[in-house]
Amino acid sequence: MTNARAHSLAMTVDTAHAHADAVRTATQGDVGLPLRAQGLTVTFGGLTAVKQLDLDVQAHEIHALIGPNGAGKTTVVNALSGFVRPAAGQIWINGASSPHWRSHTLARAGLGRTFQNTRLFGSMSVLETVLVGAHSRFGGGALAALLRTKKAREQEHAAIADAHRLIEFVGLGADAPAKQASALSYGHQRRVELARALIARPRVLLLDEPLAGMNVSEKLELCGLIRQIRESGVAILLIEHDMDVIRNLADRVTVLHFGSKLIEGTPDAVLAHDDVQSAYLGKSR
Numbered sequence: 001m002t003n004a005r006a007h008s009l010a011m012t013v014d015t016a017h018a019h020a021d022a023v024r025t026a027t028q029g030d031v032g033l034p035l036r037a038q039g040l041t042v043t044f045g046g047l048t049a050v051k052q053l054d055l056d057v058q059a060h061e062i063h064a065l066i067g068p069n070g071a072g073k074t075t076v077v078n079a080l081s082g083f084v085r086p087a088a089g090q091i092w093i094n095g096a097s098s099p100h101w102r103s104h105t106l107a108r109a110g111l112g113r114t115f116q117n118t119r120l121f122g123s124m125s126v127l128e129t130v131l132v133g134a135h136s137r138f139g140g141g142a143l144a145a146l147l148r149t150k151k152a153r154e155q156e157h158a159a160i161a162d163a164h165r166l167i168e169f170v171g172l173g174a175d176a177p178a179k180q181a182s183a184l185s186y187g188h189q190r191r192v193e194l195a196r197a198l199i200a201r202p203r204v205l206l207l208d209e210p211l212a213g214m215n216v217s218e219k220l221e222l223c224g225l226i227r228q229i230r231e232s233g234v235a236i237l238l239i240e241h242d243m244d245v246i247r248n249l250a251d252r253v254t255v256l257h258f259g260s261k262l263i264e265g266t267p268d269a270v271l272a273h274d275d276v277q278s279a280y281l282g283k284s285r
């Protein structure tokens with residue numbers, strides 16, 4: 001990595017520090033759940049896309065968020081990850097809440113995400129792309145980066161070592177770090193995205209349709225990887241349309257319908273429920 005790139009990486013960290021107080025002064029939730037949302041409401045003009053949603057993601061669980069097209073799933077993930085400002089409601093990450101969550105303060109509090117469509121930057125290598133995700137971890141700020149302090153150098157070395165480890169963990173080959181990320185196959189790009197999210201050491205990871213566009217064997221492999229991520233201690237909120245994947249992967253399922261929670265429970269119980277059959281699967285009772 002060039003010095004200029006290392007500096008810009010560390011500079012972005014300083015912005016996160018500017019908002020750290022918001023997290024530090026946050027009210028402590030009464031629970032240390034990786035993620036809790038209460039009364040979450042998101043509006044777009046006259047449309048209420050998410051209504052009064054209560055959602056908990058427990059430690060070590062894969063929690064699936066399902067529902068028909070337009071039910072509000074992506075909007076929930078966008079609100080939970082600071083990309084959309086909720087009209088109402090409160091979000092706790094690891095028991096901490098803030099009235100002003102932004103994506104970088106959420107990341108520092110322990111929340112990571114991937115996107116419905118891969119977002120990899122033009123000419124960056126896999127290693128550089130993954131390192132972009134590390135900025136929320138760094139301390140020291142812009143001055144330390146400019147002065148190339150010992151601490152800044154140590155953090156950079158630790159992040160690079162972590163990036164290599166994670167690139168291997170997500171199943172990319174030994175030659176992957178130097179490759180251009182955007183030139184990889186679609187399935188491999190999704191793995192790069194996972195490594196980029198994991199390097200921030202999240203306690204909860206929001207995955208928006210991580211298996212979309214994959215063939216059956218790619219899906220199976222990625223399901224295995226998602227399980228490994230859960231086993232490594234990261235709780236997961238997963239948006240997914242494939243019911244076989246839900247049955248296979250999820251510990252708990254929340255069904256959204258017109259922005260509200262229809263039902264929550266185990267995959268078998270939820271998918272067998274009459275309301276889900278009619279509302280989500282389009283079957284008549």
Ligand SMILES: Nc1ncnc2c1ncn2[C@@H]1O[C@H](COP(=O)(O)OP(=O)(O)OP(=O)(O)O)[C@@H](O)[C@H]1O
Nearest residue numbers: 044047048049067068069070071072073074075076
């Ligand atoms: N930025 C926006 N501006 C206006 N309306 C929006 C915006 N984003 C989402 N919506 C609307 O909010 C509702 C919920 O959309 P959302 O994308 O969250 O649903 P979804 O359950 O993720 O759907 P899908 O399964 O098709 O991805 C829809 O009616 C959608 O048109």
